[in-house]
Amino acid sequence: MTSQGIKVPSGGQRALSGAMNPILDLLLFLATLIYSYLEAFVKLFVPVKRKSVSGELVLITGAGHGVGRATAFEFAKRHSRLVLWDINKHGVEDTAAECERLGATVRAFVVDCSKREEIYSAAEKVKKEIGDVSILVNNAGVITAADLLSTQDHQVERMFEVNILAHIWTTRAFLPAMMNNNYGHIVTVASAAGHFVTSFMVAYCSSKFAAVGFHKALTEELSTLGKDGIKTTCLCPVFINTGFVKNPSTRLGKILEVEEVVEALMEGILTNQKMVFVPSHLSIALLSEMLFPERAVAVLKKLTDAKFDAVTGQTSAQ
Template sequence: MKFLLDQLLLLPLLIFFTLESFLKLFIPKKRKSVAGEIVLITGAGHGLGRLTAYEFAKLKCKLVLWDINKHGIEETAAECRRLGARAHAFVVDCSNREDIYSTAKKVKAEIGDVSILVNNAGVVYTSDLFATQDPQIEKTFEVNTLAHFWTAKAFLPAMMNNNHGHIVTVASAAGHTVVPFLLAYCSSKFAAVGFHRGLTEELAALKRTGVKTTCLCPNFINTGFIKNPSTSAKLKLKPQGNVLFLKTASDFSLGPTLEPEEVVVKLINGILTEQKMIFVPSSIRFLTLLERIFPERFLAILKRKMDIKFDAVIGYKTKGE
């Protein structure tokens, strides 16, 4: 009985904070200044990372750009300098812990303490469990998840000492709801979302509230990682070596493929207004809620009506194939 009474006493707070959150939806959030901050972006040699670097350059930040592709990262750095920012390019393999640690040491010695860390680097393999090679599964987790731990361990101590900084985790809508034939990718992004949420709570417990955290969870982005996305292609199976090549509809589409420019606008705004979780499009938040409260049989019907198609390699074969 005492437990029930204690919970009832929380009801007024629940109502108050719910109303407060609703009202905040209609009040523009103040954007903080990041001028002069040292911003490190992994995977900055192309796509989302490159465009994010350009936006921070316009905001007068000092940029530290990491990518495994030397040509790509130097192109990004050159454009950032043209935009008026100081930019430092480093060739780094984010699947290699020692490469991350050694380059981080060099960054701190030569440039200074990073105050905004954007863990953007990522890899994806569109294949089922059996067609995804063991090294590909390992690389997916090394880049999409474990690298976040190593960069945070390298740069977070200075932020915590100053009680000032920002850790940005670029995850995915696939870190909240699953898509067939992206098993390794979805698993790694679920882990990335867990990293963000766990780190957020840990910083609060350590009373380092000046260190902010943001997690970006977009739908598929048109960066070339997912091949031939569409919404109308039919199911096709074609031989390709020892596996089948499948143009497949996923069980649960979260909307049309996004252009990287629109995602970067949401990301930068989310960082500057210190949003903890950014869904692009915002309807993803509602869809992930539905998965938790709707009956499974209804979800099965809903998923059949919401599909996206992309090329994938299928290694599993049933009898007669």
Template sequence: MQFFLSSLLLLPMLIICILESLLKLFIPKKKKSVTGEIVLITGAGHGIGRLTAYEFAKLKSKLVLWDINKHGVEETAAECRKLGAKAYAFVVDCSNREDIYSSAKKVKAEVGNVSILVNNAGVVYPADLFATQDPQIEKTFEVNVLAHFWTTKAFLPEMMKCNHGHIVTVASAAGHTVVPFLVTYCSSKFAAVGFHRALTVELAALERNGIKTSCLCPNFINTGFIKNPSTSLGPTLEPEEVVNKLMNGILTEQKMIFVPSSISFLTMVERIFPERFMTILKRKMNIRFDAIIGYKN
């Protein structure tokens, strides 16, 4: 009861914060400069990682590119150099903690201290729980979640020293709402979103407000990882559109970046509306994609 009464005293502050947020919607936020910043992107050999590297290259950042695919990451680095940026390609297995730590040491010795870390590497196995092999479950969490811990532990200390940096978590709309036949993927992305939110609060508690955090949560993207995706929420997103939103979010220091923005409304609705109604609503969304079904009735 005491907590409830004391919380009522915060009502004027709540109104002020709401008005402030509404006002910010109409005032474009100034974009920060990333010229000369050392940007490390995992999973940079293709898709979102590759296109994000190109955008940072255009802004004259220094690129450190990680991917398990040697040919892909070297292609990305070569294109970044054509765009006028310095780019360094490293073959790194983001499912391997020791490989991450040893590669991080090489980066510090050969390039310098990373000030923007984009944890983009990810894997997905569209299948029901029975058809998802145990090694696939382990791999999903190693790449989609644990790699974020290892890369952040490797590069955050130098950011802490100078109270300057940016940690970017590439998650998914599947980190806020769930669909069948992606149990492993959804679970890993919920963990990635939790990592972002907890890290954000921890940095504030440690008074390191100069280190920013952003989390990207897009709907289905046309990158080929999931075959034939469709939903009544709208067309499958093109990678260029998602990267454009991601870059804008990083440069304006947005905490959570939903693509499309309507995803944020859906996540709010899911917390408020009755479960039975949400079941009907999700049927209306008609989310479909090719998946392996191992359960036989």
């Protein structure tokens, strides 16, 4: 028994129950598979219902720039109440001012998401002074483009602190109220680098793989706990024109603009999509990576010809 009184069956118990009715289990799986395909086909012709976020208290980390800033604008246009966090005081205040101009109620906080204590302290202030957050957008992120040996120790640590640990601390801070109400939405802004690896981003890819894993594990856990009113969405775009990666290029297509990424993100949130790839055909690429032989996958990666400025050939300081 867990501390909450929920019994988690052991691996042996699960194996035994599955072995007792293997034919029924297989029939159930096939029926579910067929139903899911039919449902997906019908949805091609039926408009997807979008939920309202008017009046929701939305907290966005990394709101002073790029995707976080543009996402704040979209929620402001939809009459949400906003709490904006960023390490850059000027950036977050500028975003807040624009959101107020759009008619939203906004509070801005200067928070360093690499520091757990700052996250917990700011979260307590939000809960006491403003209320319970119902939509959490974990967007803050940092990147260092360099080969592994050229990446400084503190850069590796900061990428993990901001790109994944901050997601865990903010979620732990605001999830209890969502659990009590069985209502809310947790958004993980990850990256295509959380599914596909690339050279000269070893630490960054590792942190984003962790972010994708966090989203999937959290989604599974909420389902197991019966908290179906708490939705989750993970955003995984390729290179975005934000300036974080210098001179990116790829033969897959043009570098994404912030607006098109945020448009896809908002559509994912409003329709409760669990995984949002930008561009959408990345999901097909992910499937091909699992199905094709390793040698063929290697050729495909070379054909994409992803390039960007990176530091190489140095030795990291300990």
